[in-house]
Amino acid sequence: MTKPGTISVTKPVSEELPREKFDELEKFIDSMETTKGVLIEILHKAQDIFGYLPRDVQLYIARKLGIPGAEVFGVVSFYSYFTTKPRGKHTISVCMGTACFVRGADKIIEKLKEKLGIESNEITEDGLFTLKDVRCIGACGLAPVVMVGDKVYGRVKEEELDEIINTYKNQEVTL
Amino acid sequence: MSENKEMVKIKINDQELTVPESITILEAAQEAGVRIPTLCHLDLHDLKMVNQTASCRVCMVETLGRNTLVPACVTKVTEGMEIRTDSVRAIKARRMAVELLLSNHPNECFTCPKNLECELQSLAAELGVREIKWEGERMNYPKDLSSNAIVKDANKCIYCRRCETMCNEVQTCGILSGIGRGFEAFVGPAFNIPMVESSCTYCGQCVAVCPTAALTEVNHTAKVWEAIHDPDKHVVVQTAPAIRVAIGEIFGMEPGTIVTGKLVTALKRMGFDGVFDTDFGADLTIMEEAKELIYRMENGKTLPMLTSCCPAWVKFIEHQFPELLEVPSTCKSPHIMFGTIAKTYYAEKNGIDPNNVVVVSVMPCIAKKAEAKRPELTKDEHNNVDIVVTTRELGDMIKEAGIEFENLPDSEYDRPLGETTGASVIFGTTGGVIEAAVRTVYEWITGEELKEVEFSELRGIDGLREATVDIGDRKLRIGIANGLGNARILLEQIRENKSRYDAIEIMACPGGCIGGGGQPYHHGNDEIVKKRQEAIYREDRRKKIRKSHENPEILKLYEEYLGEPFGEKAHELLHTHYEERERI
Numbered sequence: 001m002t003k004p005g006t007i008s009v010t011k012p013v014s015e016e017l018p019r020e021k022f023d024e025l026e027k028f029i030d031s032m033e034t035t036k037g038v039l040i041e042i043l044h045k046a047q048d049i050f051g052y053l054p055r056d057v058q059l060y061i062a063r064k065l066g067i068p069g070a071e072v073f074g075v076v077s078f079y080s081y082f083t084t085k086p087r088g089k090h091t092i093s094v095c096m097g098t099a100c101f102v103r104g105a106d107k108i109i110e111k112l113k114e115k116l117g118i119e120s121n122e123i124t125e126d127g128l129f130t131l132k133d134v135r136c137i138g139a140c141g142l143a144p145v146v147m148v149g150d151k152v153y154g155r156v157k158e159e160e161l162d163e164i165i166n167t168y169k170n171q172e173v174t175l
Numbered sequence: 176m177s178e179n180k181e182m183v184k185i186k187i188n189d190q191e192l193t194v195p196e197s198i199t200i201l202e203a204a205q206e207a208g209v210r211i212p213t214l215c216h217l218d219l220h221d222l223k224m225v226n227q228t229a230s231c232r233v234c235m236v237e238t239l240g241r242n243t244l245v246p247a248c249v250t251k252v253t254e255g256m257e258i259r260t261d262s263v264r265a266i267k268a269r270r271m272a273v274e275l276l277l278s279n280h281p282n283e284c285f286t287c288p289k290n291l292e293c294e295l296q297s298l299a300a301e302l303g304v305r306e307i308k309w310e311g312e313r314m315n316y317p318k319d320l321s322s323n324a325i326v327k328d329a330n331k332c333i334y335c336r337r338c339e340t341m342c343n344e345v346q347t348c349g350i351l352s353g354i355g356r357g358f359e360a361f362v363g364p365a366f367n368i369p370m371v372e373s374s375c376t377y378c379g380q381c382v383a384v385c386p387t388a389a390l391t392e393v394n395h396t397a398k399v400w401e402a403i404h405d406p407d408k409h410v411v412v413q414t415a416p417a418i419r420v421a422i423g424e425i426f427g428m429e430p431g432t433i434v435t436g437k438l439v440t441a442l443k444r445m446g447f448d449g450v451f452d453t454d455f456g457a458d459l460t461i462m463e464e465a466k467e468l469i470y471r472m473e474n475g476k477t478l479p480m481l482t483s484c485c486p487a488w489v490k491f492i493e494h495q496f497p498e499l500l501e502v503p504s505t506c507k508s509p510h511i512m513f514g515t516i517a518k519t520y521y522a523e524k525n526g527i528d529p530n531n532v533v534v535v536s537v538m539p540c541i542a543k544k545a546e547a548k549r550p551e552l553t554k555d556e557h558n559n560v561d562i563v564v565t566t567r568e569l570g571d572m573i574k575e576a577g578i579e580f581e582n583l584p585d586s587e588y589d590r591p592l593g594e595t596t597g598a599s600v601i602f603g604t605t606g607g608v609i610e611a612a613v614r615t616v617y618e619w620i621t622g623e624e625l626k627e628v629e630f631s632e633l634r635g636i637d638g639l640r641e642a643t644v645d646i647g648d649r650k651l652r653i654g655i656a657n658g659l660g661n662a663r664i665l666l667e668q669i670r671e672n673k674s675r676y677d678a679i680e681i682m683a684c685p686g687g688c689i690g691g692g693g694q695p696y697h698h699g700n701d702e703i704v705k706k707r708q709e710a711i712y713r714e715d716r717r718k719k720i721r722k723s724h725e726n727p728e729i730l731k732l733y734e735e736y737l738g739e740p741f742g743e744k745a746h747e748l749l750h751t752h753y754e755e756r757e758r759i
Contacts, residue, residue, distance in 0.1 A: 055366050059759065062365075068349020069365035069759050077355045 097136025215335030321369030379541030379692015416603030431706030436585020456513030539691030565693025597721030
């Protein structure tokens, strides 16, 4: 593979993404002792900075590390934590682990899709919510579990979903 | 298998053996004459490509004292190991691995381009699969038909990763990667963009190693038949040097059999109006390239000069080293040169409207399909080359036409444009283009006759080679690379001003065109590629004329039409330019 630092960037990265964010990412990568075996760490940082991992950010990382874009995309598409689409203000994660699943997580997520009018990994029209199906989050005793941001809702029933959604909608109104 | 390796005693199906401890169960079994079926595994050690992902689980065997079966392709032997490859449990497990793959594989063998060439299909037969036991959801992705060269059908991907190993480790193009996870996973380019938007060179080595039809070439055979049967068209065909030493394999002939005469007869019977040899284009290339090299050497221009016959390699440099586009020779590739001459000189001489001339190239190559569609090579409202088919596609066409290839008598290529030399035939192997160039450069620079035309120091199959050739009182330093990963090493030297060569030959495919992506499938046997190479050199020795600049028809072409080699008209017709491309 091409060595880092000898990469030709034949096209500039997109102008729509703020330059400062790329600078911040570059500073982070340059501060690392080695760029071997740290792709996932860099992707985490990049997602922190940009909120998501659009194509140009992935290509930027690929060129910076001297690895193929396909390799970066391969990793991004493998881990459900990474997202290539902008996220809503609040991320609603529905645990689809075994315990939650047998306790009806599939029905919960279907209901949420219906109520929010989106599919998994999509963002609502008002930009408020992203819906995600996630693997076991380690709270099986509370199954089925729904998380909104960092807040955990345990033993969730279908009829409670409106209330949960409205909590966050109302926050917007009062602000 | 010597060099102080620790030896261990093992048993395979009760057969006792002593083997080095560094080898796998699969290798030990091969030594014992025991066949363990494999699918994802591919060992092309001469081409430095070993795929050992153990992803298909088809080589599972039983080892005494272990509860679970182990994959033979990656499990090393240990002292006292007792292996059973023939137990009911092992056989069932292997069959089930194939049955599971088939449960998510399209049931369309009849119409599949890999029918009878598919390794999954032969395994199903070998392992006695008689029903698909599991029905359920299947992958359902659209085919990628975006390029003029490679078709990607993700539904037929069995995730063996051979293509990825080839693309990333051997060719260092990095186009293909596993995408997604679990049931939805497939192999494709970054961001799942269409192949045509990627930096793929279309070398076709992924196609050469794909066990199924997940990666195949775009089929252009129907277009050729259509042209042949159009009474208004004058259809000429040309065959690349590497075809004559490989196409016999499709008809059950020994690898390395030279079938030039039968090939010509077959093409004439198929109904082509003119049957020619790309070797003529190769001789023409040498006239131009040798002159260009001498010009660059004598005028202090960019050195080293790189050969430009290989379109996959040209596309590689455009994407990966766009700052080095001054380095390759500006010569068009031999088949494109031939196409140009067919639509100018040949058409004029025979009083045919060039717009009615259709040029078909039979190439060992998939990249030539995309090359023929490059805008700068398709000016004048008609393409220089209209249709490109691979060795395999021509094999299919000969079968379709009901021609018994093995029993054909020999014929000669049509004239003019049919006389060729030994120099041009060796274009088909790694080292051949530069050897052909040296034969001419030597005589042009020294003015003396070159008595010994065979340069053994330029021959071989290793991916990277170098040699110094004395030309009068100066030394010509030559580098040779086959395989794009090896090309990358030489290009990095150039970029860092560390290159010590005057001229470099690069071919994208391991072994050169004889190992091209469009050649008959070698199914993992790289001995076949070496036999084709030996045949190429035998063919060279059979030729009366072995230097391009002594080809009388070439000399006549310059005299009657082109003027001076590397002159104005030659520049207009036989040279091209390159452009910077994005790297994704």
